[in-house]
Amino acid sequence: MIDKSSPLPIYYQIEEQLKKQIENGELKPNDSLPSEREFAERFEISRMTVRQAINNLVNDGYLYRQKGRGTFVSEKKLEQQLVGLTSFTEDMKARGMVPSSKLLSFEIIAASEKIAEQLQISLHAPVYEIKRIRLADDVPMALESVYVSANLVKGLTESIVNDSLYRYIEEELGLKIGEANQTLESILASETEVKHLGISSYSPVLLIQRNTYLQDGTPLEVVKSSYRADRYKFTINMTRS
Numbered sequence: 745m746i747d748k749s750s751p752l753p754i755y756y757q758i759e760e761q762l763k764k765q766i767e768n769g770e771l772k773p774n775d776s777l778p779s780e781r782e783f784a785e786r787f788e789i790s791r792m793t794v795r796q797a798i799n800n801l802v803n804d805g806y807l808y809r810q811k812g813r814g815t816f817v818s819e820k821k822l823e824q825q826l827v828g829l830t831s832f833t834e835d836m837k838a839r840g841m842v843p844s845s846k847l848l849s850f851e852i853i854a855a856s857e858k859i860a861e862q863l864q865i866s867l868h869a870p871v872y873e874i875k876r877i878r879l880a881d882d883v884p885m886a887l888e889s890v891y892v893s894a895n896l897v898k899g900l901t902e903s904i905v906n907d908s909l910y911r912y913i914e915e916e917l918g919l920k921i922g923e924a925n926q927t928l929e930s931i932l933a934s935e936t937e938v939k940h941l942g943i944s945s946y947s948p949v950l951l952i953q954r955n956t957y958l959q960d961g962t963p964l965e966v967v968k969s970s971y972r973a974d975r976y977k978f979t980i981n982m983t984r985s
């Protein structure tokens with residue numbers, strides 16, 4: 745399986761072979777990999793070469809290591825198109841997964857200067873602060889904090905936000921969601937994110953900040969979400985003008 749006379753480096757050949765096995769399902773999520781020593785013996789190559797291939801695959805997210813247990817195949821990342829303005833519930837249902845939320849906090853607070861400015865409401869006006877863990881098929885995917893004006897999004901309850909906020913806003917309140925601005929950046933997970941997302945310390949997370957507006961331009965929500973970088977991949981389609 746390894747061609748030592750090929751101009752392609754051996755570590756690269758191993759990487760490509762493992763990737764192929766992961767992509768065609770021969771190796772499944774959470775399958776364990778043979779040890780570096782077994783690999784090296786099987787292919788008659790140095791352990792250094794095996795380590796290089798495995799390190800690259802770990803860095804690219806195909807494999808993960810567990811201290812004292814070995815190396816395993818990662819779950820496939822969810823691909824999320826950055827086009828339509830969709831809700832978490834819609835995104836998960838569209839891929840046949842069951843969305844759910846674990847409510848961490850739900851309260852009315854007085855708008856801080858920053859939130860008041862973004863929602864264009866007066867300082868200390870009532871604002872719902874909703875903190876949820878968003879899960880797909882019972883696996884935590886993101887930690888999300890949403891701020892909406894209590895005078896605009898009236899009558900919110902815990903059971904509504906345990907279901908879908910966008911569904912309530914559109915179907916029950918009849919408000920028309922128009923557009924959103926969003927930024928996406930990579931950060932290191934905080935202790936809270938590590939705890940609630942079940943990821944290891946020092947993992948990266950994808951921080952998304954969204955400001956959503958109604959069709960008439962009224963600011964609707966200010967959102968901060970941390971998505972698991974090991975489970976999410978965002979895709980964008982671009983057209984050259």
Ligand code: 16G
Pocket residue numbers: 830831832833834888890905907908909910911952953954956965967969
């Ligand atoms: C998504 C949105 C968030 C919105 C929520 C509504 C991002 C980064 N955030 O998580 O802005 O509040 O969906 O979801 O995409 P829901 O209708 O399922 O409650």
